[in-house]
Each structure stands twice: as structure tokens, then as C-alpha cells.
Amino acid sequence: MMTTMMGGGEKLTQLGSAVAAIMFIWAMFKQYFPPELQGHIEQYTHKLISYVYPFIHITFHEYPGDGFERSKAYAAIERYLSTNSTNRAKRLKADMVRDSKAIILSMDDYEEITDEYKGIKLWKHRETITKNYLNYVLEEGKAIEVKARQRKLYTNSRSEQWVGSRRTMWSHVVFEHPSTFDTLALEPNKKKEIINDLKTFSKAKDYYKKIGKAWKRGYLLYGPPGTGKSTMIAAMANLLEYDVYDLELTAVKDNTELRKLLIDTSSKSIIVIEDIDCSLDLTGQRKKKEEKDEKKDEEKDPVKKKMKDDREESNSKVTLSGLLNFIDGLWSACGSERIIVFTTNYLEKLDPALIRRGRMDKHIELSYCSFEAFKTKTTPADVAENLMPKSAEEDADACLENLIKAIEAAKEEARLKAEEEEKLKAEKEEKEKEEKEKEKEKEKEKEKEEKSAEEVEEKKNSSQRSERKWGHHLRRDC
Numbered sequence: 001m002m003t004t005m006m007g008g009g010e011k012l013t014q015l016g017s018a019v020a021a022i023m024f025i026w027a028m029f030k031q032y033f034p035p036e037l038q039g040h041i042e043q044y045t046h047k048l049i050s051y052v053y054p055f056i057h058i059t060f061h062e063y064p065g066d067g068f069e070r071s072k073a074y075a076a077i078e079r080y081l082s083t084n085s086t087n088r089a090k091r092l093k094a095d096m097v098r099d100s101k102a103i104i105l106s107m108d109d110y111e112e113i114t115d116e117y118k119g120i121k122l123w124k125h126r127e128t129i130t131k132n133y134l135n136y137v138l139e140e141g142k143a144i145e146v147k148a149r150q151r152k153l154y155t156n157s158r159s160e161q162w163v164g165s166r167r168t169m170w171s172h173v174v175f176e177h178p179s180t181f182d183t184l185a186l187e188p189n190k191k192k193e194i195i196n197d198l199k200t201f202s203k204a205k206d207y208y209k210k211i212g213k214a215w216k217r218g219y220l221l222y223g224p225p226g227t228g229k230s231t232m233i234a235a236m237a238n239l240l241e242y243d244v245y246d247l248e249l250t251a252v253k254d255n256t257e258l259r260k261l262l263i264d265t266s267s268k269s270i271i272v273i274e275d276i277d278c279s280l281d282l283t284g285q286r287k288k289k290e291e292k293d294e295k296k297d298e299e300k301d302p303v304k305k306k307m308k309d310d311r312e313e314s315n316s317k318v319t320l321s322g323l324l325n326f327i328d329g330l331w332s333a334c335g336s337e338r339i340i341v342f343t344t345n346y347l348e349k350l351d352p353a354l355i356r357r358g359r360m361d362k363h364i365e366l367s368y369c370s371f372e373a374f375k376t377k378t379t380p381a382d383v384a385e386n387l388m389p390k391s392a393e394e395d396a397d398a399c400l401e402n403l404i405k406a407i408e409a410a411k412e413e414a415r416l417k418a419e420e421e422e423k424l425k426a427e428k429e430e431k432e433k434e435e436k437e438k439e440k441e442k443e444k445e446k447e448k449e450e451k452s453a454e455e456v457e458e459k460k461n462s463s464q465r466s467e468r469k470w471g472h473h474l475r476r477d478c
Helices: 002-032 035-052 072-084 126-147 188-202 205-211 229-240 255-263 291-300 302-314 320-328 380-387 396-477
Strands: 092-095 104-107 152-163 166-174 216-222 243-246 269-273 338-344 362-365
Touching: 072 126, 166 255, 188 229, 188 362, 216 229, 216 320, 229 243, 229 269, 229 338, 255 320
Parallel strands: 152 243, 216 338, 216 362, 243 269, 269 338
Antiparallel strands: 092 104, 152 166
């Protein structure tokens, strides 16, 4: 027994020595052989191995070509393996899907399995693999994506990141926003119009192909703060079951990075740029203003001041031209079934070229809840806040009473504000009237002074004429 154990120990020792020798030789090879020679040696080594190696390798690169866009085939195969390999893989990853009590298992990175297709071991049937199995895997991967799709909310990073073995410029969380069009405070006709427009777009693949346009649509949401622009975006995403990409322009270095972000987005998605009037100075790139006027505008307008501060902090070189190309240039056709949404509180501050039809196809104004019953300007956020129970004792009637009280308070506030404005207006008019009267009095005084001066001048001239006349008579008499 002891002899056997010693023999086993000697074998392990020899194996360790052999591995150490191989690692030493490999390190010397890497250090002293030039890269060109290494390439030739590896090439001929692979040729020699291929004569005795019984397997065939088919490689799907995650980023084919120049590595600009992620391979759809790679993504489909990844989904297929993650779903169909949990019974055979030894290393698994665990996750939990929203509203699910069960743990979801998938194959870990760098794990290997032997798959079967129609009872065939795939490592020894070349024709079956190349003609049937790969197509089967791609179709199954797409079907799994549709069936178990977990929608996500993305935000862009300042640099590329690696998620497992995948590089990306986006970070994400699970999209769980509860907003729907049923809960949205909006006029029924406008709500129906928006829903019909969204559903028509989602089914219009053949139409866009027929007219030769990229399958995308732009929405501009504008209105005062608190009128539900962000909530509208969430309702759109829930209606169509799209992912949401929240694009922060100040974190984008330049136009090239903006294009990379676009390429890295998926189909069936909504790309959102919120408060675009504050994101970058996209309105002033078409005209140069004098520094004096610019400083005056910044002092009067806090929005422009905030835009300047954000530009100084971000050092972003994204231009209006780059953003226009992002929306509907050549790069916008890289992908399909996308919705681009801009939101703003100040529509008049945006460059007309940015929001024209064709780029922002549908303009939606989200204003105050000014129903006849309210008789005042109340935002949807205010209505929702007052209808929400603040304690377990409050029921629907109590919440409705809170809303009525809030509306009455808003009415009273609006009345007092109107009276104050009327009072200020009357004082202003009275002041203007007094100033006009003072100006009239000054004009009268001035006219009197001018008239007096004219009379004095006239008397002086008359006296001079009289003196000349008497002098002429005296000379003639003499």
C-alpha cells in the first residue's frame, strides 16, 4: 500500500516537473523569439496538429470584423447555451428574474459541454453540425430571447466596460417602472392618438422598407416641469415592451463615441435624451454671440448659466452636427425598430434643425391638468401626490377630499396671485401715467421757455430794426 502511494507521489512529482519545464520553455520562447518568427512557428505548429487532431473548430467571434458591432449570431448562441446547458455544465451562474421566486441557472464563462442534436453526439458529425445544428441553435436562441426577455434600463459610461467576456459602453439595471397609459393623467383623445401611433410604428417594418427609410421614429416631449414627460417614456416602453437607453450627452466625449453608443444599442429600444436644452450648448453653434450679450443672458437666464457650467465640467465635444447625424444620418440605419425621445421644458431654446419633422416626427405637449372641474393649473404629479394614501386610515374618499382641498388651495393661491398682479399692474400704470404727466409738464415748460426766448429775440430784432430806421431818417434830414 505504501509502495503504491509512493509511486503515485513520484508520478505527481514528475508531472509537476514536466509542467514547470513546459512553462519555462514557453516563457523563453515568448521572450527571445521575435513576434514575426513566433507567428510562423505557431502557423506551422497548427498545420502539424491538424493532421492528427480529429476535431473541427467553428468560431463565432463576439465582435467580428473591426469589432464595432456585436455579432447577433454570437448573442443567439450565448442565449441557447445559457438555457440548455444547465443539466450538463459543472460551473453555473445564478440569477433571479423579476417577480420570480425561483433561481435561474446558466452556464458560467469558459465552461465546456458536449451537446446533442436529435440524439447525435455533435463532436463527430460534421455535416449535421454545419447544415442543420447551427441554424437550429440560432433559431432556438432567438426564440428564447423572445420568450424570456427581461427588459433593461441602460445608461452610458464614460469608457468601455467588460461584463464577463463582453465589452460594452452601457451599464444596466432591470427596468421595473410601473407606469402605463392606463395610469397616465392625459386627455383620452391624445392618449388614444399616441397609443395608435406607437402600435402602428411597431408593426411598420415592411412600410419603412418600402419607402426606403430606417425603421425609427422620433418623439419630442415638451412642457413645464412635473407634467409627466419621464412617466410618458416609461409608459411607452411598457406598452411596446422595449428596452430604454438613457443617454447622458455630457458623458460623451465626441461624435465618434456617440456613434459607438448608437451601434451598441439593441433593436426594440427607446433612446432617451432628457432635458436636451440643458445637456449641451446645441442651440448656439449656428450663430456667434458677443461676449457682452452672452453674459447678460446668463445673468437673466439660469438655464443658460447651468448649460455653461455643465459644459465646463463635461468637456464634451459633441456638436449639433454630430447629434443630427446620430438621429437621422447614415449611422442611424445601423439597427432597426428604435424610438428616439427628446424631452425639454423650453421648446423655444432648441435649434429648429434638431426638432424638425423627420427627426422629431411627433411633437407631444404635456401641459397642466387644466380640466374644467379644476379651474386651475395642476400638474399630474400634484394630482398623483394628493390621491396617494398617506396612512393606513386614509381611504379613497379621504384621498379625493385631499385632492379637492389641494385644488381649492391652488385656486385661492391663483386668486391672490392674480390680485397681486392686478395691483402691481395698476401701480405700474399709475406710475407710468404720472411719468407721462411729468413729461408733458416738462414739455410745456420747455415750450414756454422756447416761446419766451423767441419773444426776447423778436423784441431784440425789432429794436435793432427801429434803430436802423431812425438812423436812416436822421441822415436824410441832415
